[in-house]
Amino acid sequence: MQSLNKKALSDIIATISLILLAILAVGILGFTINKVISNAQLSPQMSCLEMKTSPPIEIIKSCYNSLSPDQDLQITLKRKISTNIFSLDFIVSSASESSRWAVGGTCADSMLLEPGQTETYLIGPVSIAENSKISVEVDNCLLETKTIREC
Helix, strand or coil: CHHHHHHHHHHHHHHHHHHHHHHHHHHHHHHHHHHHHCCHHHCCCCCHHHHHHCCCEEEEEEEECCCCCCCCEEEEEEECCCCCCCCEEEEEECCCCEEEEEECCCCCCCCCCCCCCEEEEEECCCCCCCCCEEEEEECCEEEEEEECEEC
């Protein structure tokens, strides 16, 4: 009779152990998923639509010096609002070609703007055609495009 009770007791302990192990596995999985979802780098702080309606960066001036042999392009930007910016790209385009420059990231000589800061960036040498345009892209979201004028 006593061996029968021990067998029933071991089945109960095995069932409780499996239930506790399953609860522990679900808890660890939930914690891991929550940590991945709450990571800010996976999703932007502002959506592209929000950036377009309230742009964090605006082009103040874009021009080039036609007398300069290098034809460096001068772009003056102003950072208006404080939001995380992971990438800032300039796109110079004409009817026949376009080229892209990145600010920050792996480029050690360039820094992203701080909120309220105005900065002039020099890009060059650039071949400027008639009606060339400069575009600013923040975190793969095209914010603004302006025609490049002579300084």
